[in-house]
Amino acid sequence: MIKLLTFFCVFTLFGLSNADIQANKLFELINSKSSRNSHVTNTWNVSEEAANEFSPAYIAPQDGLAQLDKIVALPGQPAGVNINQYSGYATVNPNAGRALFYYFVESPSDSSTKPLVLWLNGGPGCSSMIGAMSELGPFRINSDGKTLFINDYAWSNVANMLFLESPAGVGFSYSNTSSDYDHASDKNTADDSYVFLVNWLERFPQYKTRDFYITGESYAGHYVPELAYTILLNNKKTNQSIINIKGIAIGNAWVDDETSLRGLYDHWWTHGLISDATHDAIFKYCDFASGSLSALCHNIRDKAMDEMGNIDVYNIYAPICLTPKQRNTSAIPGSIYNFDPCSDYIMEFYLNDPMVQKTLHVKPTSWDLCSHVLTTWNDHQVTILPIIKHLIEKGQRLWVFSGDVDARVPVTSSRYSINSLNLPVETAWRPWYLNKEVGGYLEAYKGLLLITVRGAGHTVPSYQPQRALALFSSFLGGILPPSS
Numbered sequence: 001m002i003k004l005l006t007f008f009c010v011f012t013l014f015g016l017s018n019a020d021i022q023a024n025k026l027f028e029l030i031n032s033k034s035s036r037n038s039h040v041t042n043t044w045n046v047s048e049e050a051a052n053e054f055s056p057a058y059i060a061p062q063d064g065l066a067q068l069d070k071i072v073a074l075p076g077q078p079a080g081v082n083i084n085q086y087s088g089y090a091t092v093n094p095n096a097g098r099a100l101f102y103y104f105v106e107s108p109s110d111s112s113t114k115p116l117v118l119w120l121n122g123g124p125g126c127s128s129m130i131g132a133m134s135e136l137g138p139f140r141i142n143s144d145g146k147t148l149f150i151n152d153y154a155w156s157n158v159a160n161m162l163f164l165e166s167p168a169g170v171g172f173s174y175s176n177t178s179s180d181y182d183h184a185s186d187k188n189t190a191d192d193s194y195v196f197l198v199n200w201l202e203r204f205p206q207y208k209t210r211d212f213y214i215t216g217e218s219y220a221g222h223y224v225p226e227l228a229y230t231i232l233l234n235n236k237k238t239n240q241s242i243i244n245i246k247g248i249a250i251g252n253a254w255v256d257d258e259t260s261l262r263g264l265y266d267h268w269w270t271h272g273l274i275s276d277a278t279h280d281a282i283f284k285y286c287d288f289a290s291g292s293l294s295a296l297c298h299n300i301r302d303k304a305m306d307e308m309g310n311i312d313v314y315n316i317y318a319p320i321c322l323t324p325k326q327r328n329t330s331a332i333p334g335s336i337y338n339f340d341p342c343s344d345y346i347m348e349f350y351l352n353d354p355m356v357q358k359t360l361h362v363k364p365t366s367w368d369l370c371s372h373v374l375t376t377w378n379d380h381q382v383t384i385l386p387i388i389k390h391l392i393e394k395g396q397r398l399w400v401f402s403g404d405v406d407a408r409v410p411v412t413s414s415r416y417s418i419n420s421l422n423l424p425v426e427t428a429w430r431p432w433y434l435n436k437e438v439g440g441y442l443e444a445y446k447g448l449l450l451i452t453v454r455g456a457g458h459t460v461p462s463y464q465p466q467r468a469l470a471l472f473s474s475f476l477g478g479i480l481p482p483s484s
């Protein structure tokens with residue numbers, strides 16, 4: 001508990017926006033779990049036999065709802081933009097009155113030949129509208145908090161992009177049964193997201209047989225593989241490709257507690273953020289394998305936080321948001337190459353505008369980046385590597401990408417996690433290029449690609465939009481980005 005508060009304070013005291021953002025939710029979770037010394041049960045049963053217990057998903061009639069969800073134009077949207085956008089709720093449990101919110105952007109050209117891609121942000125408990133409005137969506141919000149500018153590198157250039165806020169209690173997604181908020185978990189999130197998808201495909205039946213991919217970042221390193229697993233299991237149970245899933249891509253993704261924690265402190269040390277003595281002490285006194293961290297270990301990790309100081313841990317070289325509550329309302333339109341460190345506040349301002357909420361077809365809601373109604377997380381998995389192995393066995397395309405200046409879920413954590421799978425190497429470590437510059441590095445393993453994005457923070461498309469789009473296009477094409 002002490003450690004949990006420390007993590008929180010370090011980031012709130014300095015007036016950073018970071019206290020709210022997704023990966024801090026993850027650290028609260030990891031720290032609260034380890035300080036309670038609780039044993040985490042594995043609710044995921046990665047076995048073929050699990051397919052025997054079958055109960056069909058709830059499906060409601062969806063006729064005509066797509067047209068009602070159509071967005072004419074978002075408030076502040078630049079004139080003359082011609083894209084099809086939709087948003088609204090889909091009920092996932094009629095008895096509880098539980099509904100999930102989505103925002104869908106059709107590719108402006110040849111949408112019928114392009115795949116359907118789901119994007120999920122992490123937390124747990126953070127909104128995928130973070131991805132839509134500050135990472136890879138068709139628009140970003142200007143510093144005035146009211147007007148939008150075009151993202152030339154929107155992922156909707158190459159795919160039909162679906163953003164889902166899950167579970168209920170996150171963003172605009174809600175339940176009329178408030179006790180649902182006490183049962184938030186990896187498992188319930190995957191189950192509700194699955195029911196959402198089945199209903200969404202009824203609402204937009206032209207996408208039913210489309211190639212489908214799931215992408216996401218941070219704690220979506222859990223959500224994405226778990227949902228992919230759930231989809232495959234249900235396809236098997238029903239003996240049909242109800243959802244035509246082909247692969248997943250996860251960025252700066254938390255997939256395994258032990259290797260990720262080791263990778264975290266090695267990254268901090270090798271990037272000159274903490275002292276030799278503190279690094280040594282962490283590895284001497286913290287037993288990351290056991291999942292229960294001693295008081296001594298907590299103290300040293302606090303020391304590491306103090307030594308690091310007031311930097312943006314999501315991009316250690318980026319400016320921080322110093323005057324978060326003072327938006328510059330006369331600011332010139334933003335640039336896609338210049339990520340506003342106060343984006344979180346700008347997003348909260350925009351998405352809480354009653355006109356914006358009306359346009360998005362939601363009931364009046366106090367929208368947060370990360371949920372304040374979900375207070376417990378019930379089944380965090382210490383590792384999802386077994387699910388990753390399962391997806392590899394099932395022939396799913398699996399890309400693990402990483403912005404290499406993120407110090408929250410850093411590239412070292414991803415490397416240690418992947419190394420522990422002991423997969424054979426198919427393409428040795430090499431640079432990949434975009435516009436004659438190194439976009440990052442990659443190493444292809446049998447069944448899985450590790451790929452970095454040079455100069456990108458935790459939210460990769462926010463900081464390196466062009467490289468992120470190049471990576472995403474390569475992923476969809478199933479080809480490695482160029483070696484020169």
Ligand SMILES: *[C@@H]1O[C@H](CO)[C@@H](O)[C@H](O)[C@H]1NC(C)=O
Pocket residue numbers: 042043045047049050
């Ligand atoms: C996993 O599935 C197997 C086979 O159906 C079953 O025997 C076992 O009890 C399940 N384990 C859990 C934890 O549900």
Ligand SMILES: *[C@@H]1O[C@H](CO)[C@@H](O)[C@H](O)[C@H]1NC(C)=O
Pocket residue numbers: 091093094096097098099176
């Ligand atoms: C929740 O309750 C409100 C008010 O009764 C109702 O309008 C809404 O449809 C309910 N939501 C769901 C998902 O059933």
Ligand SMILES: *[C@@H]1O[C@H](CO)[C@@H](O)[C@H](O)[C@H]1NC(C)=O
Pocket residue numbers: 239
């Ligand atoms: C599954 O589908 C295939 C092809 O449609 C069919 O041949 C097979 O009998 C089905 N199996 C079951 C268990 O329904």
Ligand SMILES: *[C@@H]1O[C@H](CO)[C@@H](O)[C@H](O)[C@H]1NC(C)=O
Pocket residue numbers: 328329330331332
């Ligand atoms: C606000 O933006 C304008 C236009 O870019 C700029 O001239 C001004 O210095 C900014 N004000 C502050 C307080 O940053």
